[in-house]
Amino acid sequence: MTIFCQPAAPDDLTTGIGADVRSVDDLDAALRALNDDPTEDLVVVGPDADTGNALRFAARLRLERPTAGVILVREQVDVALLTEALRAGVREVVTAGDRAALRTACERSRALSGHARTNDEPQSTKRGKVVTVFAAKGGCGKTTIAINLAAALAANQVHRVCVVDLDLSFGDVAISVQLDPVRTISDALPMAGHLDTTGAASLLTSYRPGLDMLLAPVTPGDAEKVPAALVGELLTALRGIYDFVVVDTPAQFSEHVLTAMDVSDHHVLLTTPDTPALKNLRIALDMLDLLSYSRDIRSVIVNRSDSKVGLSAGDVERVVRSPINGHVPSSRNVPISINKGTPIVIGTPAHPVSQAITRFAHERLLSQTAPARHKAFARRGAGRR
Ligand SMILES: Nc1ncnc2c1ncn2[C@@H]1O[C@H](COP(=O)(O)OP(=O)(O)OP(=O)(O)O)[C@@H](O)[C@H]1O
Ligand SMILES: [Mg+2]
Incomplete structure (x- = not known):
């Protein structure tokens, strides 16, 4: 035609x-x-x-x-x-x-x-890495880190990267980068069960060369219509197109989030240095262990790590009983960059926040080869399906 x-x-x-x-x-x-x-x-x-x-x-x-x-x-x-x-x-x-x-x-x-x-x-047999960014407490910076991590991975246009907004009810990836959500995950509904790479590509919104976004539904009630299995189909199709698929999530272990975790090559767990966020991170890590996700594919980032709240990096490590793989400082330039619609990694690459996120991307994601060698997962094998 x-x-x-x-x-x-x-x-x-x-x-x-x-x-x-x-x-x-x-x-x-x-x-x-x-x-x-x-x-x-x-x-x-x-x-x-x-x-x-x-x-x-x-x-x-x-x-x-x-x-x-x-x-x-x-x-x-x-x-x-x-x-x-x-x-x-x-x-x-x-x-x-x-x-x-x-x-x-x-x-x-x-x-x-x-x-x-x-x-x-x-x-379509290409296997890009799916990276899910999660925190069990809202407002820790999931969206900020997911978008900026994607921007860091897409820098120099060597890798093709896609951000997926899996915060289906309250997603704010579109607003954070000032994209008009003309096409969203909802448009995948008619393709459920037979979604291929061409179908997945038709849902994307281009942000800049090499960096695309799959945006969350905007119409009230649409989020509930998206079955968790469709998330698996979408991520599998997208990893056939992109080198990295970075998934932003809501702050609950929903079936959709767990489906994303299942197909992920890397889990990025976020916290801020305050006791409620740390407690929730500890619970999230225990939950991931319980579900038999491999610790090898896990990273922990402390966002706003320099906030003057009385907890040192050592305190944080002790509470979460897990090594910390990234420390992202707090800066008013972060909300300013969001209000401008340009991720700080793109707008001010030399900023300490951008540097911290870029360093993490290099150390934990870009330098790790052969994603298939780390299989996320034993969860399905653990009897969930
Ligand atoms: N390193 C930082 N320094 C300063 N402000 C930050 C930093 N990271 C995030 N913020 C601010 O914290 C707020 C929450 O960030 P963000 O929306 O990314 O969190 P979230 O975990 O996605 O929240 P939600 O659970 O509501 O989806 C935003 O106003 C953001 O600008
Ligand atoms: Mg968010």
Whole structure:
């Protein structure tokens, strides 16, 4: 199938494309059409669409739906436009009226998409690391650490990283990075039971190159409709696309959180240096032990570790009876960065908070190879299913 994006597309243009064509009026409608049909593999953007919008559309599609192609039809084609278009991920730029060129460009793009889909199979055996960030007490900094950890992992654009907002009822990943939650986990519901990488990719919101987000539902009541099994499907599909999938969680051991823990390669447990948070961390660690999750894949981070509350690092280690793998200082620049919508690791990489999170990412996640060697888990084997 092909989507032809041009208000009132004239028949002679659409027939030149040479396959089933679905005409839409604008790029938003093209996006909706793509979301409706995961097999859709080509969008031809007609000459009336604004070039800047078309290039942004192509750049987004390249990340979110890499198997689909974008062909741009322009009244005039010059080198500057070509360069910009190819850089954005447009497959070909064709001069308006040149029906033969458009037809062959479409054929080439479809062949490429077919090839990319075939290559998607081995790709889906790719196994990125799933990292779940959890704290049994609210407000410890799960969302802050999850987003900034993802930003640290995605720095230098070597690794592709995705943040999943599993705080289904009160998720604030979208608001923390000022993304409009047009697509959310709720949109995965019709795909439950048969979710593949293309389907999962269609749910994502791009934040910056190499860093995407799967946002929490926004409509009241939608969170309850998401079955825990769908979380497993989503994370399994996403690890087929990304090198790291960082999961932000609510502050309870819900079935959804446990499903995320099951498929995780690493558990990051958070606390702040105050007795209620430490007590809850201790309970969470005992719970994880009880459920037979491996300690090898566990890290503990003390957030706001320098807060003047009378508990030293040694006190904290004694209370949680576990080594501490990261200390993130407290800084008013953290809430400021959230209000600005730019994670501090991206906005101020040299800040002590950014440095602490980046160091943790390197020491505990990037330097550990072969994620498969640490299997999270004996939980299912422990009789839960
Ligand atoms: N290192 C830090 N220094 C200063 N403020 C911080 C730090 N980490 C988090 N905060 C602030 O603490 C508050 C709670 O952080 P955050 O929302 O990340 O916690 P959470 O565990 O996700 O909360 P919830 O349980 O409500 O989801 C936010 O206002 C955030 O800006
Ligand atoms: Mg949160």
